[in-house]
Amino acid sequence: MSKLTADWKAYLIDLDGTLYHGSRMILGADRLISDLHAAGIPYLFVTNNSSRTPAEVAAHLQQMGIPADEEHVCTSAVAAAQYIAEQYPGSKVAPIGENGLLEALREAGIEHDEQDPHVVVQGIDRSFTYEKLTKAARMIASGAHYVLTNPDLQLPSQDGLMPGAGTIAAAIKAASGVEPVVIGKPSGILMKFAIDRLGLHNEEVAVIGDNMLTDMSAGVNAGCGTILVLTGVTTEQNLEQYVASTGIQPDAICRDLDEVRKLVCGKII
Structure with missing residues (x-):
């Protein structure tokens, strides 16, 4: 597992496959978010899901025991609306x-x-x-x-x-x-929307996600760091296949969310 890059000040966190499967929380998701919050490390939930409002996304997370509020949620729908209003x-x-x-x-x-x-x-x-x-x-x-x-x-x-x-x-x-x-991942438009919300530069942000084709590709396209967690689409069994097909080598690869938590919070908490 790669060492945490000193320049990373905030995290863009995928949801389905990273923090939960359907309506079931992935082990360690609650601890990861709680520790980020306790350490004062900025983060946003970034999802391609356009069917729910940010408030509905936050409620879904809360129902599974994951701390969340709508101010931390960036959806492809909200980013699309802003893109249309600006362009x-x-x-x-x-x-x-x-x-x-x-x-x-x-x-x-x-x-x-x-x-x-x-x-x-x-x-x-x-x-x-x-x-x-x-x-x-x-x-x-x-x-x-x-x-x-x-x-x-x-x-x-x-x-x-x-x-x-x-x-x-x-x-x-x-x-x-x-x-x-295309607004959502792997496009950089949703990522720029989220990075602007954080008020940081792209190199100061890392993407945490389970999908090489969307999350990791979006991170690379946006010039962010990348932390792959093997809790969803990408697994130990298919990792090499995805690395070969995408040409992407994540900056860090974690087997589970507790490894992610140690990586991003370990030196602070």
Whole structure:
């Protein structure tokens, strides 16, 4: 395991697969967050999930016994709303998504237009239909900008994997012929949003996550440090395969969250 880089002052922490699986906390998640808080080390929860608001994400963590408040949560939906407000000021959008995305757009003061929008913004939508696909493809092909909250092809659920926002996006891309601007990991846009929230430089921040394709790639793309924890997608068995396929060697590799806690808090607590 690599030694903690002295320049790391804060941490961007993935959620599903890193701190929990579905509704079950991963061993040591509560201790990690409690110790970061006690040591006064800044951190944010950074998630590609666009279906929940920050308050709902915090409540989900609290229900599992992980200390959390909404001010510590950065979602791809909130980052997408800010991106649209900054890149296309005054634009009206046609949203395809759930409460987390709709609330983020509302809080950003972005108006809806389901007929002739400037932007189509899409996240996970578990009520997605052929009609929605047709409308989205036509609006984008006619010139509307296409913004995607996150490219995840699959989502874990209690009953197994289910299609994610990226799967819906694959259909829209095929039908419209247009590639979206991707906000969530592995894109650097969500990471920049979170780093700006911390008020730090990218080299002062490290990403903690379980997924080489999203978390570690996002950290590298954003110029951050990377701490891989083998609690989710990446395991001891498939680690070499992921290193070979991504070309990424994380700065630190931890078997569990107690190793992460020792790495980031050990010299302080």
